Amino acid sequence: MPLPLTPAAPTAEKPELPAPPATPASSLDVYTGDPNFMTSLARGLIVIQAFSQATPQMTISQLSVKTGLSRAAVRRCLYTLTKLGFAGAEDGSRYSLRPRLLTLSQTYTTSNSLSSAAQPILERMSATLRESFSVATLDGDDIVYIARTAGTRVMAVDLHIGSRLPAYCTSMGRVLLAYLPPDELETYLARAVLTPHTTRTITSVEKLRLALRNVRRNGYALVDQELEVGLRSLAVPVYGPSGRVAATVNLSGNAPRMPVYDMQTRFLPYLRNAALELGAFLR
Structure with missing residues (x-):
């Protein structure tokens, strides 16, 4: 008579080890x-x-x-x-x-036509308006400053050519993201980590989509204290010869001193003129 089969003891599942943290x-x-x-x-x-x-x-x-x-x-x-x-x-x-490492960045700024053309335009606006202006491009998930003038210190962090900031919560980043081809934007949104920098920071992908649609509709991005409390910024696109947005021009200022209405009525025309001038240079 065959012996009754006894159920095999359950095999303990090995816990999955956490993946090692990504490093450079x-x-x-x-x-x-x-x-x-x-x-x-x-x-x-x-x-x-x-x-x-x-x-x-x-x-x-x-x-x-x-x-x-x-x-x-x-x-x-x-x-x-x-x-x-x-x-x-x-x-x-x-x-x-x-x-000596500065020679590497100097080589970039002197050989890059957009950076070379932008600097005098920003300096002219800064001398007239006594405000801080910047030009940036998109590099991965960040914006990178390629030209800058500082009329006043507007951020806790000292910004300079080569500085990087997250694209999703900056006015220049919003402009550069808004005009990406749809497939590139979807790829970005799928991987983006929307960390809150202040209580105002947009951390929802759907809300960011809406903000980017507004940028395309209005032709500019205005970000109010999403990166840093007290910092308000305005940016417009710079179009390259292919019709694609190649860069963005930005104004940053202290929120209590610079109302939204003033940014939209007084400063926006200056930014748009600077963007047109830069775009003409690229053509």
Whole structure:
């Protein structure tokens, strides 16, 4: 007589381990196997970009943690950057970037026709209106400043050419997002993390869609204290020769001192004229 079958003991499911946090170094994985990709150069650029206003000096260990690169890779990058004069360590352990690195950004601003053309236009408006004006382009999920004049200090963070800010909660970012081709906009909205910077920040994808539709309808973006309390900004598109928006011109000011009505009636015409001038230069 066959023995009765006993049910097998349930196998305990192994808990899924959390995925390791993404690091700048992990972004290089997609290039594995590409014979034309210079991994050593990419690692050096990752090390350079790890330095910031919050972390201007770091040890090899700190850079390794922040970048996701091994200590040996970080050490080789810093050795090369130090030999070339782009980095150094005063005490032998805490590294920082050196002024020679500015030559790289200067090369961009002098060789980029839009940046070169924008700067005198912004300076002329700033001299007339005593306000802060900027020109930016879209880079990934951020805007990047390529020209700027500061009539007054309007933000807690000191902005300059090369500064980056999130696109979704800035007037320049809203303009650049609003005029993206539909498929590119949908790709952005699918991956965007809408972090609240103030109680006014739009953190809903649907509300952001509505805001972008309003930008296209009005031809400008006005963002009221979504990035920083007390900061109000206005931006308009700059059209390239293909008819696609190539950049954006912006005015930023202190909210109590600069009412919305004044921005729309007094300052908007100046921004639109500057955008037309820049657009004509690009053609």
